[in-house]
Amino acid sequence: MASLVLHAVLVVGLVAMVGPFVWMLLSSVKPEGEIRLVPTTWWPHHPTLDNYRDLFARLNFPTYFLNSAIVAGLITLGNLMFCSAVGYALAKLRFPGRRALFGLVLGSVMVPGMVTFVPLFVLVANMGLTNTYAGLVLPFLAWALGAFLMRQFMLSIPDELIESARVDGAGELRIFLRIVLPLCRPALAALGILSFLTFWNSFLWPLVVATTEDKYTLPVALALFSVGQNQTKFGLLLAGSVVVVLPVLIVFLLLQRHFVRGIATTGLK
Amino acid sequence: MTAAASDASTRRGRGVPRLRRVLVGWGFALPFTVLFLVFMAGPVIASLLMSFTDIRSADLRNPLGVNLVGIQNYSRLFHDELFIKSAVNTAIFVLAGVPLTMVCGLAAALGLNAGLTRFRSLFRVGYYLPVVTSIVAIAVVWRFLLQPDSGLLNSLLRLVGVHGPNWLYDTRLALPSLIVMAAWRNLGYQMVIFLAGLQAIPQELYEAARIDGATSWQQLRYVTLPALRPTLLFVGVIATIGYLQFFEEPLVMTQGGPLNSTLSVSYHIYNQFGFGNYGYASAMSYVLFLSIVLMSILWFRLLRSDEGR
Amino acid sequence: MKSGTRRGVAVALVAALALAGCGRDGGGGGQDKAKPVGEGKAKGDITVWAMGTEGEKLSALAEDFMKDNPDAKVTVTAVPWDGAHDKLATAIAGKQTPDVSLIGTTWMGEFAKTGGLDATPPDLVKKDDFYEGAWNTTVVDGTSYGVPWYVETRLLYVNKAAAIKAGVSTPPKSWDELKSAIKALKDKGGAKWGVNLQPGQTGSWQTVMPFVWQNGGDVAKDGKFTLDSPEAVEAFAYYKSFFDEGLAPKDLPQGALEPAFVKGQIGAFVSGPWHISVLKDQGGAGKYDLWPMPTKQSGTSFVGGGDLAVFKDAKNRDGGWKFVSYLSRPEVQAKWYKTVNDLPAVKKGWDDPALSGDPQLSAFGKQLEDAKSPPTIATWEQVSAAIDAEVEKMCKTGEKAEDAAKAMQQQATSIGTGA
CATH class of the missing domain: 3.40.190.10 (Periplasmic binding protein-like II)
Structure with missing residues (x-):
């Protein structure tokens, strides 16, 4: 009975959550005039694939897709490495400067991104990194939010586990790779999902760093169709949004399977 | 620091020498720290400096040719009617939005974690969809939902004989409407983190609680929530950061209106950067930063568990 | 956490005091002397930014230009209108500008004041060829910093x-x-x-x-x-x-x-x-x-639209201006209308039957004779x-x-x- 109620609530919630996404899917196969109808409609009356055809014809799609994949992929990998290492240090290792470092990390999570935008660009420009993958990727490899996330998760790993490995003579790197990281699978999955989502969708930074179209990412290229309320090509924008969202969903689907109890956790007393 | 460290080493270090601890600790922290300092420290210091100058967009090519104005940008804030208005709006948004989203996000995570055995991935993806759906599509659908005459919400209200208002164009209702929309949009993000956090709670704790005859509510109250503290702290802090920087929803739905009733501090900052008032906008950003720090300290106090070390 | 943060603030304050020695040297933009453009055909790489549909379609005109100027190579980068202002501002700040860019008419004052725009060379184009309201959008403190490209009115x-x-x-x-x-x-x-x-x-x-x-x-x-x-x-x-x-x-x-x-x-x-x-x-x-x-x-x-400007940090200033001047030719303006429906800023561009023969467009053309832009x-x-x-x-x-x-x-x- 209780489970039936739970299911019912979850299903109702699900409908409310997926509504706009379904509208986006359905409207991406409508002609422009039909999308702009007020009040809006759900089912397409004159379904057409023109929006998608137009999208692929007008955009140099493979290039933008590849750029997005390279940039978001490298940043996500970098985050997984650097943020988990520093998160481990901040949560489980005692060394001078630890508290100051955590303060800096936490502090910079809290600095509004807008305020550092121009100085960061000037810095990257002076390093000669505009219009390069390095300029798109390097500033975000050390993602403060990711470091904070990993630290919080690692706090809940029992100290005894690490201590006993150390007593058994395991090296520090080995402890990290063999004991800590496997315990962090759910956290790494969450970090991967959030990092990929954030940097796949990132717009303003790639827009200013890429000065020629061959370095544009998908969101930047898609924004070309958004030209104010009156002239925006909603059909192209929606079709593009559907295409942009797919990799994010695939990453989510692949990684959410790791939201399972770590084997070691249950075995420990 | 030194005293505390040596104290800690005698207590728990068990013969790990100090030098080794330094090397190991920084060995793990260094790659991140170097990248972090290179790309974060400079811009932060530069922008902090900007907030004490009268730098405008006209100075972009010659940023050193500006005048130092001390705390003038900061004192100006308190006479800026729009800033005060936006600060009040932001406060309402944080106080209502953060708890609302966290309760919903946690509820979704608990529901999907506990009860479901089938279609688990489907449900997870479904609840995550608003996070990834394009804001353009979200805006259109929500506008349709809140439309005064033909909207879904007011049509439902009509069924029970209530004449629904013009949600987004009413100065009292626009902000609450956006709060609900933001909670809807962000709960999936928090759900992901909660889902991960829930996996770290040892199953034995629940078994023990069940043996003691604890109800599900008691299990939630005395097992899940305490064990989830580090996760709650993280989510609480980032939700506060996110909601204090509330921006996208008013941008696409109301442009801060009607009559600035949905203008947030972040939106105001965005406008000031757009106007080229870099010094003033930076000062405003750092006031926002300070309020984020204060709110985060509250969170740390509230959820202090392993933080004492 | 606290000690670290405090230290950071202290460093910043010290640096701020060090900066106190600097100060405005007055002016900056607005008093530029317009320099002429060299004779002959355009040469070398010319980089151009244009927003929205203009950016998507400008390559068509660039092809024609390159046929006339075989030693020049025009690269057009399409820039989304969303974020275009930020992109221009950061590019000027980082001295990473292209040679030429489309600039919204109401942004001209701001960007000219940065000193990042080059003053329009004398004799490049004739002021009287353009609608007066449109030309005025390029003039900042008495100096012109660009050339009107297309217009719109209400x-x-x-x-x-x-x-x-x-x-x-x-x-x-x-x-x-x-x-x-x-x-x-x-x-x-x-x-x-x-x-x-x-x-x-x-x-x-x-x-x-x-x-x-x-x-x-x-x-x-x-x-x-x-x-x-x-x-x-x-x-x-x-x-x-x-x-x-x-x-x-x-x-x-x-x-x-x-x-x-x-x-x-x-x-x-x-x-x-x-x-x-x-x-x-x-x-x-x-x-x-x-x-x-x-x-x-x-x-x-009201008259709005877009202007074309050449940047001070341009690598190919002469080539940039030559391309701008090419885009202001009446026949090119008319062709541009047929490509993206942008209304010509040059009056003679309207002589083309595609524009003069259309009663709706003629109504806009007539209104342009009496249309103003903000300062x-x-x-x-x-x-x-x-x-x-x-x-x-x-x-x-x-x-x-x-x-x-x-x-x-x-x-x-x-x-x-x-x-």
């Missing part, structure tokens, strides 16, 4: 069926005639709202200021704001009266205008040439007339936002026109002109 779109029912057969000539025509559209023409005028919020000044101009007022005269002049106050009161008399909606949901207009529920609205294609998409083609602005002292409308001051974006906010208060809360004008004037004065 007319009244009027539902034909409603107008016939209302018995309004000719466009109203005066403010009074316009008012009674709008009333007739509502009372006799069957429209729920006689007209839609933007009740404040971003860009409403583009609809409001033409009425001020028609009444002989202006945003500023001789470097001083004149938003509370009697002419301006009267214009604001006129604008406000449409809302007070129930002729214009105060809270029309976004996107509701066009369908309601096509159905005749809204009798008229003020907008630019892009609405021709928007209405066509919504089944409104042929269902409306275009009226020019009514005349008080004058029949002035090219560096702070215009901020001043205009203040105007928008007061217009909203005036239209929605019943604030008096005098008080709105006073508040605009007071805010504009405290913002200043950025000089």
Whole structure:
């Protein structure tokens, strides 16, 4: 009975959550005039694939897709490495400067991104990194939010586990790779999902760093169709949004399977 | 620091020498720290400096040719009617939005974690969809939902004989409407983190609680929530950061209106950067930063568990 | 955490004190001497940024240009309008500009003031070839920093069926005639709202200021704001009266205008040439007339569009200007209209039958003869936002026109002109 109620609530919630996404899917196969109808409609009356055809014809799609994949992929990998290492240090290792470092990390999570935008660009420009993958990727490899996330998760790993490995003579790197990281699978999955989502969708930074179209990412290229309320090509924008969202969903689907109890956790007393 | 460290080493270090601890600790922290300092420290210091100058967009090519104005940008804030208005709006948004989203996000995570055995991935993806759906599509659908005459919400209200208002164009209702929309949009993000956090709670704790005859509510109250503290702290802090920087929803739905009733501090900052008032906008950003720090300290106090070390 | 953060603040403060030695060396932009461009054909790489559809299609014209100038290679980068302002600002700050860029007319003052734009070379183009209102958007403190590329202006779109029912057969000539025509559209023409005028919020000044101009007022005269002049106050009161008399909606949901207009529920609205294609998409083609602005002292409308500018940090300044000059040729302007429907900024461009033969476009062409742009001051974006906010208060809360004008004037004065 209780489970039936739970299911019912979850299903109702699900409908409310997926509504706009379904509208986006359905409207991406409508002609422009039909999308702009007020009040809006759900089912397409004159379904057409023109929006998608137009999208692929007008955009140099493979290039933008590849750029997005390279940039978001490298940043996500970098985050997984650097943020988990520093998160481990901040949560489980005692060394001078630890508290100051955590303060800096936490502090910079809290600095509004807008305020550092121009100085960061000037810095990257002076390093000669505009219009390069390095300029798109390097500033975000050390993602403060990711470091904070990993630290919080690692706090809940029992100290005894690490201590006993150390007593058994395991090296520090080995402890990290063999004991800590496997315990962090759910956290790494969450970090991967959030990092990929954030940097796949990132717009303003790639827009200013890429000065020629061959370095544009998908969101930047898609924004070309958004030209104010009156002239925006909603059909192209929606079709593009559907295409942009797919990799994010695939990453989510692949990684959410790791939201399972770590084997070691249950075995420990 | 030194005293505390040596104290800690005698207590728990068990013969790990100090030098080794330094090397190991920084060995793990260094790659991140170097990248972090290179790309974060400079811009932060530069922008902090900007907030004490009268730098405008006209100075972009010659940023050193500006005048130092001390705390003038900061004192100006308190006479800026729009800033005060936006600060009040932001406060309402944080106080209502953060708890609302966290309760919903946690509820979704608990529901999907506990009860479901089938279609688990489907449900997870479904609840995550608003996070990834394009804001353009979200805006259109929500506008349709809140439309005064033909909207879904007011049509439902009509069924029970209530004449629904013009949600987004009413100065009292626009902000609450956006709060609900933001909670809807962000709960999936928090759900992901909660889902991960829930996996770290040892199953034995629940078994023990069940043996003691604890109800599900008691299990939630005395097992899940305490064990989830580090996760709650993280989510609480980032939700506060996110909601204090509330921006996208008013941008696409109301442009801060009607009559600035949905203008947030972040939106105001965005406008000031757009106007080229870099010094003033930076000062405003750092006031926002300070309020984020204060709110985060509250969170740390509230959820202090392993933080004492 | 605390000690670390505090240390950071201390470092910053010390550095700030070190900076105290610096200071403004006065001026910066606005006093540039225009340098001529070399003779002969363009050479080398020319990089160009253009926004939106213009960016997508400009390569077509660049091909033609390269045929005429075989030693030149033009690379066009399309830039989204969203974020274009940030991209230009950061590029100027990081000295990473292209050679040429499209710049929105209302941004010219701000970017010219950065000193990042090159003054228009003498004899490159003839000022009188362009619509006066469009040319003025390039002039900052008496120096021109670019060349108008395309223009747009605003007319009244009027539902034909409603107008016939209302018995309004000719466009109203005066403010009074316009008012009674709008009333007739509502009372006799069957429209729920006689007209839609933007009740404040971003860009409403583009609809409001033409009425001020028609009444002989202006945003500023001789470097001083004149938003509370009697002419301006009267214009604001006129604008406000449409809302007070129930002729214009105060809270029309976004996107509701066009369908309601096509159905005749809204009798008229003020907008630019892009609405021709928007209405066509919504089944409104042929269902409306275009009226020019009514005349008080004058029949002035707003002129907007895009200018082309060359940057100081350009690597190929001469090539850039030569490309700009090429785009200003009448035949190229006409071809550009046929490519992306942008209206020519060069008067002779309108001689092409594609433009002169189209009655709807001719209406816009005629209005361009009497169209104005706001002053090219560096702070215009901020001043205009203040105007928008007061217009909203005036239209929605019943604030008096005098008080709105006073508040605009007071805010504009405290913002200043950025000089």
